[in-house]
Amino acid sequence: MALRKNLKSNASSKLVITSAAFQDHIMRSLLHPDFSLSDPLRRHSRGKHPQVREGVEERDLQRRHEQEEREYVLDPAPPPLTLAQKLGLVASPRERLTEDEWTRVKERSVQQEESAQPCAICREEFQLQPQVLLSCSHVFHRACLQAFERFSGRKRCPLCRREPYETRVISDATRLFQHRCATRIQAYWRGYMARKWYRTIKKTICPKDKRLRRQFFESRVIQRGVWDCPICLTALSNLSLPTVSARSNHQQRRPTVLLSCSHLFHQLCLEAFEAFSADSRPLCPLCRSAYHKKPI
The missing domain is CATH 3.30.40.10 (Zinc/RING finger domain, C3HC4 (zinc finger))
Known part of the structure; x- marks a missing residue:
């Protein structure tokens, strides 16, 4: 009888621990998804004095210009494991991609010419707007992806439906747009100089x-x-x-x-x-x- 009571007490205690672990996991991960806070550099300036807000905006603009050429992972550090994940009741999240893995993802994106094509969400050119690279090698506007996450309520790639994914801020499309603009300016300048040279030659050399x-x-x-x-x-x-x-x-x-x-x-x-x-x-x-x- 004492052995049976011990077994029952052990089973009930395990059941209590399991249920508490599942409840903790649900409360911490499933019921409170907040994708709008995935950008650690985002700042809110509501309720501040206009002059203070202008100063903050100027500093943010300067910081944004400094970080245009720097690539960094947009997702924050993963939260600590819940009790259910520690007990093996729920699968643990995947480890974050390393720099070598991000390099391979970016190479695959360059081969597919993702930055040279329009954004798959708004169908507009990237130009100088911020863009993000997903771990599935697809590229989108940063604002478009955040809006898609906010209205869908989950982190799923709009193209390949991969879930979940990691995001990384890149500037490949910005460099391509700047190179295209520089090429066009140089073409216009070369055309102007060639026409000017031709007019000079036409006036000085006998046909x-x-x-x-x-x-x-x-x-x-x-x-x-x-x-x-x-x-x-x-x-x-x-x-x-x-x-x-x-x-x-x-x-x-x-x-x-x-x-x-x-x-x-x-x-x-x-x-x-x-x-x-x-x-x-x-x-x-x-x-x-x-x-x-x-x-x-």
């Missing part, structure tokens, strides 16, 4: 096409405003300009040459000048520089 070469020479003559040969002081009748054509209708057309110094002469006048010049290499009659000539 090979005959029609374009004539237009190039005529534009140079228009810029100089010289319509007469500086040697014989008669009209340069070989140019197809209205003013020159009107002045040279009564004159016989005479071939014209252009010097490399951009001065125009009648071919016969320049040959006569070269014949009477005493120098072995004659210079331009106007600017006194060595030249190459080309008939137009």
Whole structure:
């Protein structure tokens, strides 16, 4: 009888301990899920003076800029084990991922190009908004994931339905967006410089096409405003300009040459000048520089 009483008392005590352990586990974990407090860096500024709130916001903004390039795990430290978990009645939570495991998760996310695609919740680009990487290698907006957790009441991945998961703040999409913006700015600058260089080359280098070469020479003559040969002081009748054509209708057309110094002469006048010049290499009659000539 005494043995039976001892057995019954032991069984009842174990049953009491088991029920108390289950009740403690339910009260601590299942009835009070609070996912909004998963961010240890979140601060509330309600009920503060406006000036104090502005100062706090400025400090938070500065701290946020400093932490943009730093990656850190967003989830807080796991709570201590409950009695039911210690007794083996409930499965213990998984251990947190190590840095090597997070490195492999991030490599898998980079291979899948998760940061280059829009957020799967709001379907918008990440740009400069904070993003989080889940332990299942999926990437979301930080605000979108927090809203999803708040309305669903549980930590389940919106894509693969993995439960639970760990979150890590990353900035891969920010770097991709900055690189894309820098590339676009550089492309615009290179295009502007190329167009500017082309306009300069177009004004200084003579084209090979005959029609374009004539237009190039005529534009140079228009810029100089010289319509007469500086040697014989008669009209340069070989140019197809209205003013020159009107002045040279009564004159016989005479071939014209252009010097490399951009001065125009009648071919016969320049040959006569070269014949009477005493120098072995004659210079331009106007600017006194060595030249190459080309008939137009």
